[in-house]
Amino acid sequence: MTRTRQRWPLVALLGVLSVLTVSPFAAMLVVALSPAGAPTLPAQWPDSLTLDNLTRVLSASGFVGWTVNSLVYSVVSVVIILLTASMAGYAFAKKRFPGRQAMFWTFLATMMVPFQATLIPTFVLVNSLDGVDTFWGLIVPTLANSQAVFLMRQFIMGLPDELFDAAKVDGASELRVYWTIVVPLTRPVLATLGVFVFLWHWNDFLWPLVVGQSDATRTLTVGLTTLRTEEMQLSVLMASAAISVVPCLLVFFLLQRYLVNSIAMTGLK
Amino acid sequence: MRQRLRDPVTGLLFVLPVLVLFLIFRIFPALGAAGMSLTNWNIGGEWSFVGADNYARLLDDTIFWTSLRVTLVYVAVYVPLTLLVSLGTALLLNQVVFLRGLFRGMLFLPYVTSFVLAGVIWRWIYEFDGLINGVLGKAGLGPVAFLEQSSLVLPALAVVSAWKGFGYSMLILLAGLKAIPGSYLEAARVDGASAWQRFRRITLPLLKPALFFVLVIETISAFQTFDTVYVMTGGGPARATYTLIYGIYDHGFRSFDFGYAATWGMVLFALVLIVSLIQRRFLDRGNT
Numbered sequence: 001m002t003r004t005r006q007r008w009p010l011v012a013l014l015g016v017l018s019v020l021t022v023s024p025f026a027a028m029l030v031v032a033l034s035p036a037g038a039p040t041l042p043a044q045w046p047d048s049l050t051l052d053n054l055t056r057v058l059s060a061s062g063f064v065g066w067t068v069n070s071l072v073y074s075v076v077s078v079v080i081i082l083l084t085a086s087m088a089g090y091a092f093a094k095k096r097f098p099g100r101q102a103m104f105w106t107f108l109a110t111m112m113v114p115f116q117a118t119l120i121p122t123f124v125l126v127n128s129l130d131g132v133d134t135f136w137g138l139i140v141p142t143l144a145n146s147q148a149v150f151l152m153r154q155f156i157m158g159l160p161d162e163l164f165d166a167a168k169v170d171g172a173s174e175l176r177v178y179w180t181i182v183v184p185l186t187r188p189v190l191a192t193l194g195v196f197v198f199l200w201h202w203n204d205f206l207w208p209l210v211v212g213q214s215d216a217t218r219t220l221t222v223g224l225t226t227l228r229t230e231e232m233q234l235s236v237l238m239a240s241a242a243i244s245v246v247p248c249l250l251v252f253f254l255l256q257r258y259l260v261n262s263i264a265m266t267g268l269k
Numbered sequence: 270m271r272q273r274l275r276d277p278v279t280g281l282l283f284v285l286p287v288l289v290l291f292l293i294f295r296i297f298p299a300l301g302a303a304g305m306s307l308t309n310w311n312i313g314g315e316w317s318f319v320g321a322d323n324y325a326r327l328l329d330d331t332i333f334w335t336s337l338r339v340t341l342v343y344v345a346v347y348v349p350l351t352l353l354v355s356l357g358t359a360l361l362l363n364q365v366v367f368l369r370g371l372f373r374g375m376l377f378l379p380y381v382t383s384f385v386l387a388g389v390i391w392r393w394i395y396e397f398d399g400l401i402n403g404v405l406g407k408a409g410l411g412p413v414a415f416l417e418q419s420s421l422v423l424p425a426l427a428v429v430s431a432w433k434g435f436g437y438s439m440l441i442l443l444a445g446l447k448a449i450p451g452s453y454l455e456a457a458r459v460d461g462a463s464a465w466q467r468f469r470r471i472t473l474p475l476l477k478p479a480l481f482f483v484l485v486i487e488t489i490s491a492f493q494t495f496d497t498v499y500v501m502t503g504g505g506p507a508r509a510t511y512t513l514i515y516g517i518y519d520h521g522f523r524s525f526d527f528g529y530a531a532t533w534g535m536v537l538f539a540l541v542l543i544v545s546l547i548q549r550r551f552l553d554r555g556n557t
Contacts, residue, residue: 006367014361015368018375021432024390025378027400031393042403088287095280103288110295112545116493116514117538120521120531121301122294128314144290174279203383205496206514210522221385225500234393241389248381256374259381264444269437269486 025245032239040235053239063240065215066223071247073208073219074201076139078194081148086190089152090182094164104153107146116206123210133213142207148193151266155189156182192262195255202247220244302538305531312525323532333533335508336516339423340540343512344491347427351487352480354431355438360468362439363446373443380436387433388500392416395425395501416502419509426510429497434490438483445479446472485548492540513537 027041033049034040036056057063091097092104115122122141123132131137163185167177183190208219215223224244227237252259262268306323310316327333358376362369379387394400395415405411415425449472457467473480495514498504504511504519511519513533521530 007364010361011365011367014358014365014372017358017361018372022375022378024394024400024432027394028390042398042400042406084286084290087283091280091283095283097277097280097284100280100284103284106296107287107291110291110299112542113295113299113538114489114493114541116495116517117534117541118295118298118302119517120527120534121298121305123521124305124310124314124527125294125298125301140290141294144287144293144295146291146295149287174283178283199381203385205383205385205499206518209499210518221383221496224385224389237389238393241386245382245386248383252374252378252381256377260373260377260440263437263440267441267482267486269490 028238028242031235032242034235036233036235053235054243056236057239057243062215062223063220063243066218066220067243069212069217070202070220072135073138073204074198074247076135077142077201078197080139080143081145081197082190082194084143085145085148085152085193086156086182086186087178088149089154089156089186090178092149092153093156093159094161107149110144111146111150119206119210126211132211133217135217138208138211138217138219142201142204145197147268148197151189151193151268152186155186159185192258192266192268195251195259196262196268199248199251302531302534305528306535308528310528310531312527316528319528323529326529327532327536332508332511333516333536336511336513336533337536339509339511340492340494340513343423343427343494343510344488346424347430347491347494348484348487350427351431351435351438352483355435355483356442356480358435359439359442359446360472362443376439377436379433382433384430384433384496385500387429388497391429391432391497392501417506419506422502422506422509426494426497426501429501430491430494433497434487438487441483442476442479445476449475481548481551485544488544489541492537492544513540 030046031040032053033051034046034053035048035050036053038046038048040046092100126132126137126141129137131140163181164177167181172180203221204219205221208217208222209225212218212222218226221244224240227240305316307318307320308316309319309322362373362376365372392399396402397412397414401415402412405413413421415421453471453475454467457471462470493514494512495518498510498512498515499518502510504515513536517530517533517537520526520533524530
């Protein structure tokens with residue numbers, strides 16, 4: 001393609017749209033940094049900025065607890081989903097066993113059943129196993145992730161059979177093949193999947209809302225909704241919101257290029 | 270090779286953890302949803318078989334029809350809005366070289382945050398003493414009650430979700446645009462085609478698969494709207510934002526009417542299934 005000269009009106013338009021898109025975050029940050037009770041946006045720019053709201057939020061026990069719960073929910077899910085999905089993906093891609101096709105297509109079919117449609121029976125099931133307001137009740141039902149299994153299977157299918165056969169000939173055990181061949185070779189896709197699973201869980205709401213009924217297991221998204229502006233100053237609410245988004249921003253700034261490419265390649269959402 | 274073919278045990282063992290998780294937490298609840306919709310299951314776990322009573326109740330339930338209408342109107346506002354914004358920004362990103370990485374990052378940023386966060390920020394943005402009314406007030410206009418007026422509240426919520434979600438579709442469409450060979454557009458330019466003709470006759474037809482994918486994904490996600498409703502309106506005013514999922518939540522976890530809530534879930538499942546089947550049909554046709 002011939003290089004066309006830069007069209008500055010388009011650049012300007014794109015710039016305006018980009019600034020508009022991030023402006024709600026900027027406004028949130030300005031209010032979060034305004035002294036509590038002092039005039040701020042939208043009436044006027046604050047006269048001074050302070051970190052008081054942020055430190056106040058971080059010293060409130062509820063908020064810190066929710067953050068820890070969100071971290072547990074997200075990190076444990078990432079580890080277990082990566083492990084189980086890569087094992088299953090390897091078997092579906094490279095092993096022959098009875099019922100393989102039927103199982104795989106059943107997994108795919110469950111993708112068409114939205115989680116919300118099975119919310120009630122899932123809750124009743126977890127409730128009957130005394131899992132409400134426990135970490136296992138929060139985490140375990142979210143580990144059956146067909147997108148993850150599908151992605152791993154597609155990726156591992158592209159690896160040459162000879163690799164696995166050679167290891168077998170050398171007498172490597174199945175677990176050794178998995179750990180020394182499958183895991184290292186799938187590292188890029190594991191990383192991508194890990195980022196997505198982390199974001200899905202960190203940002204998840206409906207399931208934590210119904211299962212995490214006390215501060216013991218309540219996650220940050222659910223906790224945020226219990227903070228109402230009537231009882232709480234807007235600047236403190238916005239400070240809480242600002243802190244809750246920090247892990248997402250870290251993921252975003254560290255892995256943006258990665259995320260951007262993988263969405264286009266895999267269609268993960 | 271032969272060994273690989275005859276290795277049923279290890280294959281099964283590797284699938285086993287996922288298989289158990291799926292059987293217990295995906296397949297059993299999916300069948301359970303259909304079963305529960307035929308019962309009057311309540312909070313105490315007591316139930317009896319009531320046949321199609323829940324479905325008959327659904328047909329007579331004005332709240333259900335309101336909810337279905339709210340959901341469909343929401344889809345009808347959200348999907349075109351998101352498609353337009355994501356296509357527009359993708360086209361711009363495809364044209365602009367200057368600071369492209371920065372702009373793409375800024376546009377994509379809301380996607381990595383949560384709908385709850387979006388709801389918390391935008392509830393304030395829409396309030397009487399919030400950001401938009403503050404700006405309108407400076408211009409001597411308003412205030413506008415975005416979240417308190419039945420006619421405005423659904424578009425207001427659709428804007429929030431579109432803002433939060435368009436970055437994903439933008440990236441899919443941008444990848445689709447990058448896959449269009451530059452020589453096609455160049456040849457058309459040489460032949461004297463205008464920018465609009467090139468867009469209409471070359472870009473748009475070649476972008477169709479990506480557009481279709483985005484259309485299906487966004488439609489399904491619009492059917493599942495809950496978080497912003499819960500945070501911003503609680504289903505109101507006067508059930509103007511009472512979406513299907515909000516109905517499932519309301520009947521299940523406020524009235525503890527589990528059997529009836531499961532029936533609402535079946536409706537959601539049917540809607541998503543219809544969209545998926547339409548997608549399958551179009552994809553099949555596209556392949557032949």
